[in-house]
Amino acid sequence: MDVILFELALTCYFASAIVSITEIFKESKITHRIMLFSAAVGFFIHTVNIIYRYVAAGHIPITNPHEATSFFSWCIVLIFFILNFRYKINLLPSFIMPFVLLLMLSSSMLPREIKPLSPVLQSYWLGIHTVFAFLGNAAFALAFGIGIMYLVQEHYVKAKKISGLFERLPSLQSLDEINYRLITFGFPLLTFAIITGALWAQTAWGSYWNWDPRETWSLVTWFIYAIILHARLIAGWRGKRAAILSIVGFLTILIAFFGIKLLKKGLHVFL
Template structure:
């Protein structure tokens, strides 16, 4: 059985399914454009005056909720009822597209897990020997963390950015980063390599979920500040709740990333005879660590909570991805074996 071929086929399938899930969640956001727009009926009537009316051309009229004259045989609340009905239909569509998106995400997750497992069987080792293998494994952990949050805490609101990330990540893996199965280079024959990679994958998944939550937090916070929370933003948790979710994910990831850097140093001593050599990959891992350390410090300082801390979290996520992709593609170093 050609495990390598079926592994690639499973990853390509996952890319397609994740794209369908992304489109479904995009439709979920688009279907919510009517939500949160209509004001309560009693508020509208208070603004125009209950019972206000006039007579035009001998026909008794009453003032409607939009300020227009309505015949008295049409209930004053007809406009509100129609708007409420439209909002209920939109809400039903939002839920439907959201459930379809979750189902497709689960199918894509299973396909990507199969791809990673088959890649490991084809290589006869843990599938983390190059950038392609690390990418598809990292996407598995990111989506797994998201699905766990959906199951345990109902956080479907992260569906669009997570499926976008999974589709792009796996898509880059199969089109740009792909390499054929090959034996590990001597530097990777160490148990500390496996420990280093597992810690990096788990902390990276948490960094991504926390960073995406921070992006949505800024969108919701801006809408709340303008008093224009409508559409899908009206279905998101409060900005305070989203800020807390991001903080918990990043607070969980930071110690793991610290351990990742430490384990990498021990592995470097085994492979190259020194714990730290300012290799570009090592240096940027330290930069990422410093940024997230600043984030946690900002969270503990009252004047830097909220939006400022969220911006630091997003910078940290960008630094993580530059360390993961940019360094490998743009800079040569001792980690160049992990290139494409």
């Protein structure tokens, strides 16, 4: 059942991502509806899948890399739909759904069995810490997509080449503002995740901070996003610089997430 639900969700995201890529070249009301519809169906099945695993395991299903990657994708799609509902950002799906598909594909390749929870993870912090961390990172993922869109559109306007996607991409100002909002949304979540993580570390390992790679990288990303917000307010770093920084910030998150997993070192071994 779990496998079927996951594969179904993956298939829907796959369809949505493929259509969203074709939309870069040619877009119509029909393609847009197909894209949104398959993403919505995928999201629904995905939600059922996560609930199913929650019930089967008896705890929040974010305890191994497969679950974590899957939950991360779920958060991105959730925020994407909220954003889409609120702003209708043309072409955003083309810049975010392929990434969701990649995440889901990597999740599908990781071992899926539900193992008994290790004693360290048996804590109410598990749900709080992970949900905040992933929601925050998902907001940064969307800021990353918007950042790329900004750079593409800025290139057109700056180079005075009015062709290609120029017509269909949103205005620079709105991309910049949405990027900023996403970061102001993600930043407190990341902060909260780091704090709850420290509290949890205290109860689990007896110390608030252990400088394990995941902790260190989280701190690095926290500083990057703090710089983005600070520089914007103080020095007016907006537009291109903010877009580049939001891309850099998210790449750091990816390194922290996948890179450390490949190294298999540190205390965060379970994720």
